[in-house]
Amino acid sequence: MFKTINFVFLSFLALLVTNAQAVVTPNPSAPTIIAKSYILQDFDSGRIVAEQNSDQRLPPASITKLMTAYVVSQELHMGNIKLEDEVLISEKAWRMVGSRSFIEVNTKVSVEVLLRGMIIQSGNDAAVALAEHIAGSEETFAQMMNQYAQQLGMFNTNYQNSTGLPGNNHFTTARDIATLSAAIIRDFPEHYKWYAEKEFTYNNITQHNRNKLLWRDKSVDGLKTGHTEEAGYCLAASAKRSGMRLISVVLGTRSENARAQETQKLMNYGFRFFETHSLYQALDQVAETKVWKGATKQVALGLEQTLSVTVPRGRYKELVATTNIQQPLIAPIALGSQLGEVEIRLGDELIAKQPLIAVHAVEQGSWWRRLLDSLLMLIWG
Numbered sequence: 001m002f003k004t005i006n007f008v009f010l011s012f013l014a015l016l017v018t019n020a021q022a023v024v025t026p027n028p029s030a031p032t033i034i035a036k037s038y039i040l041q042d043f044d045s046g047r048i049v050a051e052q053n054s055d056q057r058l059p060p061a062s063i064t065k066l067m068t069a070y071v072v073s074q075e076l077h078m079g080n081i082k083l084e085d086e087v088l089i090s091e092k093a094w095r096m097v098g099s100r101s102f103i104e105v106n107t108k109v110s111v112e113v114l115l116r117g118m119i120i121q122s123g124n125d126a127a128v129a130l131a132e133h134i135a136g137s138e139e140t141f142a143q144m145m146n147q148y149a150q151q152l153g154m155f156n157t158n159y160q161n162s163t164g165l166p167g168n169n170h171f172t173t174a175r176d177i178a179t180l181s182a183a184i185i186r187d188f189p190e191h192y193k194w195y196a197e198k199e200f201t202y203n204n205i206t207q208h209n210r211n212k213l214l215w216r217d218k219s220v221d222g223l224k225t226g227h228t229e230e231a232g233y234c235l236a237a238s239a240k241r242s243g244m245r246l247i248s249v250v251l252g253t254r255s256e257n258a259r260a261q262e263t264q265k266l267m268n269y270g271f272r273f274f275e276t277h278s279l280y281q282a283l284d285q286v287a288e289t290k291v292w293k294g295a296t297k298q299v300a301l302g303l304e305q306t307l308s309v310t311v312p313r314g315r316y317k318e319l320v321a322t323t324n325i326q327q328p329l330i331a332p333i334a335l336g337s338q339l340g341e342v343e344i345r346l347g348d349e350l351i352a353k354q355p356l357i358a359v360h361a362v363e364q365g366s367w368w369r370r371l372l373d374s375l376l377m378l379i380w381g
Helices: 061-077 111-121 124-135 138-152 174-187 189-196 256-273 367-380
Strands: 002-008 037-042 048-052 086-088 108-110 199-202 205-208 220-228 232-241 244-253 274-280 285-290 298-302 307-312 319-326 338-346 349-358
Touching: 037 174, 037 256, 048 256, 061 111, 061 124, 061 138, 061 174, 061 189, 061 220, 061 232, 086 124, 108 111, 111 124, 111 189, 111 199, 111 205, 124 138, 138 174, 174 189, 174 220, 174 232, 174 244, 189 220, 220 256, 232 256, 244 256, 256 274, 285 319, 285 338, 298 338, 307 338, 307 349
Parallel strands: none
Antiparallel strands: 002 319, 037 048, 037 244, 086 108, 199 205, 220 232, 232 244, 274 307, 285 298, 298 349, 319 338, 338 349
């Protein structure tokens, strides 16, 4: 059995209700985006603000290197490699076609230099060198890429190489790229700063980041471009304005300028017509409910993760929260036990839902408390 409690969300937060006749911010549909596929997603809430063909499997070109970088960052995090490690450059890496960092065969280059060269300048040679250093071969490294893709929930993605050069079974989707982009920003902020760098110099050769938005929009701080004849011009980007971060992916545009322009249209639309709010912090008390046969009579309920919502601008005060709490609750209750859920609605739309957990443990009460509560439960049903 569950007990349901409804309350107007903003009164719960002790905020004022505005006059019902106040002017409402317009909420137009997304602009027309000339691309095979695109998605616009809020980083904190995960809400999809706009999308088209976002689950269509397409070749990602050099956006593939986002996963290559993610695997490298994981290896660094686990202590398997270090940024200062020297990588011996193989002939295969040296001979890579396409964009290059101009590393020389049989020389040694640090992991950090290779990683920055791959992120900023999109060096195919750097990507292969890193793959071989970590896994022994690029083929084995691709298996690691696919395993991480599955862990992240990228179920419409398959990698065959570390670079994004065309492959018969090498594909991903705009949605999966957005998921990966969010993971990079969330899991490795110490490396994410490199995605905003505008140029990279190695071997006395300076090359510029191909993400034109780094020059055009100061709120943009990543992530990665891609281009092959098969994939067209692609861009995964992220921007942060006034505390709100959006992630955009466009695949299959017609030119370098087009991928930047279409991304800018999406970003401007999202920031202009939507707003994101953090409602509850992780482990903060959201509700409190009775516990039977316990050492204490109440247990505090909260969320395991911070809960944020993205709503059309000007409609935050219309949010309504509902808690559904399991009843009866009988001690002992372990820390972190799932005891219900909280739902956030905007009108008839369910926009967020998370489990409610016990934020502290409740031990069994004394024999007298257990006996008394047993009698009361019989009397009250």
